[in-house]
Each structure stands twice: as structure tokens, then as C-alpha cells.
């Protein structure tokens with residue numbers, strides 16, 4: 071780049087920054103006005119006493135509007151301050167076909183216009199900016215509301231601007247290429263997840279900007295940017311639909327709070343407010359809060375089942391409860407409950423008169439109220455019966471009043487009336503209790519009945535599944551201890567939702583599911599009911615499915631459940647996180663994960679360390695931690711299979727290294743040296759990963775290959791595995807040329 075060009079860029083940056091300053095000042099004034107107006111309105115509100123409720127409603131509405139405006143200008147201020155540090159990261163010079171002039175398009179995290187209307191910076195999400203990600207020099211095109219615009223890119227420049235100064239800039243003739251990515255990814259990470267806005271790849275860009283599909287399934291190997299793409303897609307959708315979509319209308323379902331916290335910086339970094347984040351466990355805890363059983367936690371389930379000698383009978387039960395067969399059993403049962411079940415309801419008679427005829431059950435339950443959930447239909451029927459009972463209650467009360475008056479034992483009229491009421495109530499209690507019983511559908515009771523009353527299989531015309539005795543006894547064992555087993559939670563909540571109605575969230579318009587490979591069909595069925603107005607971005611990697619014995623739903627099954635016509639299945643193929651050596655090692659652990667492309671980032675091979683006895687563990691870990699830290703790597707993940715092992719390592723290292731133990735679903739993300747069990751490490755990444763107990767006792771079951779693959783792929787730069795005794799069969803099958811051996 072010649073000096074003239076450099077001068078031009080410096081002048082252009084200065085001009086842009088001046089404009090940012092002007093806007094900051096303007097925004098300050100506007101924000102001041104909003105706050106002043108809000109203060110005045112608040113004062114008026116407190117001073118005005120005795121106004122009509124219409125006046126009060128108007129006051130509240132005005133204040134809400136002013137509060138929203140004030141919040142908006144605070145957001146703008148934060149965004150402008152970010153732009154003051156780094157207003158743009160890219161430029162393309164674009165000549166539109168059939169026009170002579172060339173436009174210099176600067177691209178940043180937000181748009182900025184000069185006083186004269188000149189576009190100084192384009193938001194990265196603007197249609198024209200898509201060419202920065204999609205094309206190198208030469209022919210290019212982008213789509214905007216007016217249609218497709220064709221032309222030529224004559225220059226492509228990238229900048230690193232920090233604190234308002236250009237640190238470096240360079241021209242490239244390609245899309246953002248491997249050299250740039252290598253540099254970006256070679257750094258040590260010791261913070262929460264960052265935006266990738268200046269290096270989004272072409273295939274990632276395609277997903278981020280997709281607006282045609284209601285349901286988008288994104289698969290891809292570990293580290294291919296699925297989470298990053300999902301988050302940038304949210305930012306894009308918020309920008310593109312800003313009139314009708316706000317951050318409050320978007321929900322992210324993440325695997326746990328550590329992950330939620332880890333990704334929480336990305337949207338604010340690109341100028342968007344954070345969206346609602348929730349875990350499926352949050353939903354289950356809320357929806358089953360009323361039941362008289364303790365829900366087995368996900369952590370308890372993992373701790374019981376992620377052990378070498380996991381209960382085989384429980385494994386059979388877990389597998390069945392997430393199977394297609396159980397889906398069918400439950401569906402048949404629900405269909406029967408919603409229809410023929412009512413046929414067994416008898417007439418209700420009192421004092422020789424029919425209060426509610428048997429045929430009326432069918433009439434109301436199967437016809438008049440059939441659009442409602444069964445439990446609600448029954449409540450409606452109860453109201454009808456109660457209305458009919460009013461006359462009866464009055465008759466009985468009159469009778470009792472006459473009897474008491476005639477008996478003459480009590481003279482006070484008020485007391486006689488009260489006694490008559492009590493006696494009438496007590497005489498009619500059996501019948502009111504009976505009505506209550508007949509018009510109550512307790513979801514938990516009915517769900518549990520399936521495991522105690524085999525007659526239900528006959529009436530619902532469903533063959534009794536194989537292993538049913540085992541399944542029944544395993545379910546009873548936990549329920550009788552007051553626990554709803556983990557594997558029953560989703561089927562039960564689905565059952566409860568159908569029976570009583572789902573707490574539908576109409577205002578959620580877009581849902582992102584991360585780590586979607588771990589969801590069962592029942593979970594998808596629940597989500598489809600909860601968010602009927604939503605479009606979906608569903609990201610996951612089947613190779614990282616680590617729920618022991620659970621039949622998780624494939625993307626095809628999930629797609630059938632969500633049942634949208636405009637569905638896209640897309641697969642990313644390149645992995646960005648790990649060095650080439652680590653990536654090759656991981657692929658050899660789980661060949662079924664398939665080969666993914668890498669970005670050619672160099673680094674040492676993983677090291678497998680054999681310990682002569684478990685006492686060596688702490689000393690070896692400590693010395694490796696020091697080695698890694700001396701190399702300038704800051705984040706270190708010591709990943710164990712389960713919590714028991716994590717606690718052991720934590721106590722071994724206590725007093726010698728500053729570590730953080732993350733073992734609970736609701737822990738927060740932490741930097742530095744973290745000790746974490748496999749199932750909480752999903753989605754995270756560390757400069758160096760140290761895996762303990764990589765031996766045959768710990769990692770030889772069916773799902774252990776996926777677990778090892780998942781935890782090894784958390785490493786960016788260094789990977790060490792420790793073992794005593796014999797090495798895990800999943801590691802024994804790795805070609806020796808792919809790792810170093812120590813010990």
C-alpha cells in the first residue's frame with residue numbers, strides 16, 4: 071500500500087471518528103431531553119392525585135414510552151462508544167455494472183452517516199456488506215429489496231483498528247482467507263466467546279442471512295462455528311426485522327448456565343441487547359414445580375449413568391423412555407384419554423334424580439369442548455354440574471331448616487340457618503366429592519398409572535413392550551422414593567401439556583437451540599407446542615451426543631415434529647477451533663464423526679501421558695499447568711468424566727494451583743484454570759485441555775467415544791491425556807503417529 075493510500079486511510083478514519091464524536095454529542099443531548107421529560111412525567115404523576123383511571127393509564131403509557139426512548143438512547147451511546155474505538159474492520163470498492171463510479175464501502179458493527187448524508191460506515195448486516203464475506207476481487211453481487219445488484223469488486227481491505235488507531239491494514243484478493251483466520255485463532259483465549267463479525271466465512275454468511283426458511287438445522291463438526299453462526303444470525307434477524315422483532319422476542323435454549331454465561335458477550339459486542347436465555351431444565355423445574363415428587367437432576371442422572379458399572383436395568387428404561395415405541399405408547403394412551411376414556415364415566419344421581427346423564431359426558435367431552443385440553447374440558451363440565459346442584463343444595467338446606475325449626479332445640483334464627491347449611495353440606499359431601507373426582511384429571515396420577523395398570527395397554531390397543539417388567543419396576547423404584555426419574559421428566563411434561571394445556575409463549579418469534587443433538591423427540595414436541603409462532607435455528611453435532619442411553623432425536627425426526635414446510639438442513643464442513651494436529655487426533659478417536667476440513671493451523675501433537683500410579687497425577691498435572699502457562703496460554707480446562715473425578719482433582723490441586731471448580735448446571739463461566747466434568751464442558755473451549763483418567767475403565771462404554779471426542783475437541787492449542795493401567799480402547803485405535811507419548 072503506497073503512502074498516498076495510507077494518508078487517505080488516516081484521513082478517512084479521522085473523518086469517521088469526528089462524525090462518531092458529533093453523534094455522541096447529539097445523542098447525549100437527546101438522551102438528556104428524554105431523561106428530563108421522564109423526570110417531569112414522574113413528578114406530575116406523583117403530584118396528580120385523584121385523577122381518573124384513564125388519566126392514570128395515560129400517564130403510565132407516556133412514562134413507558136419515555137423510558138423506552140431513554141433506554142434506546144443509552145443503547146445508542148454504548149454502540150457509538152464502541153465505534154469510537156473501532157469504527158470499521160473492512161472495505162470493499164464496488165463498481166456497479168453499467169455505472170462508472172466506484173463506491174468505497176466501509177463495513178463495521180453499525181452504520182454511520184455523515185452530515186451530508188454520505189454513508190461513512192455500513193452495518194455488517196446491510197445487504198451490500200454481504201459481498202465482503204462472499205467474494206474476493208472480481209465479479210460480485212448482492213441482493214437488496216430492489217433485486218439483485220451486480221458489479222465488480224476492485225479492492226478488498228481489512229483493518230485492525232483499536233482505540234481509534236489503525237494497528238494494521240492489508241489488502242487481500244480473496245474472501246477472508248486461512249492466513250487471517252490462522253492469526254485470529256492462534257491467540258490465547260481467556261475470556262467469554264467473541265464475535266466473528268470481521269471474519270465470517272462464506273458458508274456461515276449464507277446461514278446467518280437466510281430469511282427464507284422457518285426452520286434451519288445447522289450441523290457441523292466440533293469447532294465449525296455453529297454457536298457463533300446462530301448468535302450472528304440472531305443479530306442479523308434483529309437488524310433485518312427491526313420493526314417487528316426485538317431481543318425480547320428471541321430465545322436461546324442453551325445446555326446449562328455456564329454456557330449461557332460463556333456466550334453472553336457476543337450480541338452486546340455487536341451492538342444488540344442480549345436475548346432471553348433458558349435451559350430446558352429451567353422449563354422443567356417451573357412446569358413441574360407443583361408435583362409432589364422431586365425431579366431427578368440432569369447432574370444426578372449423569373453421575374449415576376456415566377460410570378463404568380452403570381445400572382443395566384436403568385439403562386434399558388432410559389433407552390425405552392426416549393424411544394419411538396414409548397412415543398407411540400404415550401400417544402395411544404393420550405388419544406384414549408382424550409376420547410373413549412370418558413365412556414366409563416357413570417351418570418351422577420342424587421336423591422333418586424339424575425343430575426348428569428352418562429351420555430352427557432360424551433356430549434360435552436367429545437363434542438362441545440373437544441378443542442380444549444382434556445383436564446380443562448372436565449373443569450367446564452364440573453361447572454355445569456355445580457350449577458345444576460345449586461337447586462338441589464337449596465332444597466336440602468330448606469329441608470334441614472324445617473327439621474331444625476320443628477325440633478325446636480335451637481331458637482336463634484341465625485344459628486338455625488348456619489346449622490342447616492352445615493348439615494346440607496355434610497349430606498351432599500359424598501356427591502360433591504364424587505363430582506370432583508370424576509371431573510379431575512391429574513396428569514401425574516394418570517402418567518404413573520401407565521406403569522401400574524397393564525389394562526391400559528388393552529384398552530388403548532397397544533402391545534405391551536418387551537422388557538416391560540424391568541421398565542415398570544425401575545420406574546416404581548424411583549417414584550416410590552419420591553423421585554421423578556430424569557428419563558420420565560420430558561415424557562411426563564409432554565403428557566401433562568397435552569392433558570392440561572401448554573404454557574404457550576406467543577411473543578417468542580425465534581428460538582435458537584444449541585447442542586440440539588442432545589434433545590429427545592419429547593423435548594422437541596414440547597418446544598413445538600410452547601412456541602407456535604416461532605421460527606427456529608437448531609444447531610448441533612451428532613458426534614457430540616453424550617446423553618448415556620438416551621435415544622436423541624435426529625434432525626430429520628426433529629424436522630418432522632416441527633412440521634414446517636420451509637426447512638433447510640445445512641452442514642458446515644470446516645473446523646476453526648483446534649490446531650490441525652489436535653483435529654486429526656480427535657477425528658481418529660471417533661472416525662464416525664467424519665473428516666472435517668481444517669484451517670491448517672500448526673501446533674504440537676497431543677500428548678498421552680502414562681502415570682505409573684494415581685499418586686503421580688497431581689504432580690504431573692501441576693508441572694504441565696506450569697509448562698502451558700509459561701508458553702503464554704491462559705485458559706486451561708481440566709476435564710473429567712464426572713463430578714466425583716472433578717472433586718478429586720480439585721482437592722489434589724488445592725493449595726498448589728488457583729483453580730475453579732465448575733460442577734453445577736447453574737455455575738457461571740470462569741477463566742483461568744477450570745476443573746469441569748465432561749457434560750458441562752460442552753460448547754466451551756480452552757487454550758489447553760488436560761484430560762484425566764483416559765483409561766479403559768473410564769472410557770470404554772458405547773457413548774464414551776463421543777464423550778472423549780467432545781472433550782478433546784475443546785482444545786485450541788494444546789491437548790494432554792493422562793491414564794494409569796490400560797489406555798481407553800478409543801485412544802488405542804488412534805494411529806500412534808498422531809500423538810506423542812510421555813511417562
Ligand SMILES: Nc1ncnc2c1ncn2[C@@H]1O[C@H](COP(=O)(O)OP(=O)(O)OP(=O)(O)O)[C@@H](O)[C@H]1O
Pocket residue numbers: 251254255264265266269270271274290291292293294295296297298299611614646647752753754755783
Ligand atoms: N469465521 C470465523 N472466524 C473466526 N473464528 C471463527 C469463525 N468461525 C468459528 N470461529 C471460532 O471457532 C471456535 C469455535 O466456534 P463455535 O464454538 O461457534 O463452534 P461450534 O461448532 O459451536 O463448536 P462445538 O460444536 O465444538 O461446541 C470459536 O473460537 C469461534 O470464535
